[in-house]
Amino acid sequence: MDRNPTRRQTIAGIGSAVAVDTAASASASASAQPTDAVVDADRDGEDDYPLCLYKPDDDGEWQPALPINVHARADGSKPAFEAVEDGFTGLGNLEWTPALPDATAKAWDPEAAELVPPDASYRRLRLGDEWDHVHVWRVDDDRAAIHAHLDVLDLTASHFHRGDHYGEAAADVVAHLTSEGWSERTPYDIDYGVEDARLERWGETGDAKLEY
Numbered sequence: 001m002d003r004n005p006t007r008r009q010t011i012a013g014i015g016s017a018v019a020v021d022t023a024a025s026a027s028a029s030a031s032a033q034p035t036d037a038v039v040d041a042d043r044d045g046e047d048d049y050p051l052c053l054y055k056p057d058d059d060g061e062w063q064p065a066l067p068i069n070v071h072a073r074a075d076g077s078k079p080a081f082e083a084v085e086d087g088f089t090g091l092g093n094l095e096w097t098p099a100l101p102d103a104t105a106k107a108w109d110p111e112a113a114e115l116v117p118p119d120a121s122y123r124r125l126r127l128g129d130e131w132d133h134v135h136v137w138r139v140d141d142d143r144a145a146i147h148a149h150l151d152v153l154d155l156t157a158s159h160f161h162r163g164d165h166y167g168e169a170a171a172d173v174v175a176h177l178t179s180e181g182w183s184e185r186t187p188y189d190i191d192y193g194v195e196d197a198r199l200e201r202w203g204e205t206g207d208a209k210l211e212y
Helices: 021-029 040-044 080-088 166-178 196-202
Strands: 052-056 062-067 070-073 107-109 114-116 120-124 131-140 143-153 161-164 183-185 208-211
Touching: 040 107, 052 107, 062 143, 062 196, 070 080, 070 166, 080 120, 080 131, 080 143, 080 166, 131 166, 143 166, 166 183, 166 208
Parallel strands: 070 208
Antiparallel strands: 052 062, 070 143, 107 114, 120 131, 131 143, 143 161, 183 208
């Protein structure tokens, strides 16, 4: 994947300065990146997009945890990542913020043969539970990969919430970005390369393809 600095990485956000003990300890314990935890489809790099979001387990080993459920492709008039980023920033999108600290999450980069953090992350603030939470990776100039979930209150989780309702979150992202100039290609299905039991736990993933 293209690892050129993004606007979010170049301009330090408020959230990047916030230190959370649990996040720091998770990052420290999860510094190793065992390739045996990466699903074959991601490791082989034969797909156009990374397929899974990886998180460290209690032993600090990275495991496929969530689906990367929205694929975005641009036609060359603007880089795909930039077009996605524009859809979540600016005065017209103040409900979306990159300022809150992000949970530990990575995707597999087959070119670098390592797990890499997202190039941008956003939450949509609203009263109550179930905030939209989005991670975006720049794949190359033409492609961006998006994971979407809802933050569900869970007092047993390390950050007191867990990611869930991927289908609903993906639908929210599609609805938002289509209002920002993207179009959806349907039908669209993603083969995540994970075992059936994990797919069953995920439930509806809301697989979507966006074109700009």
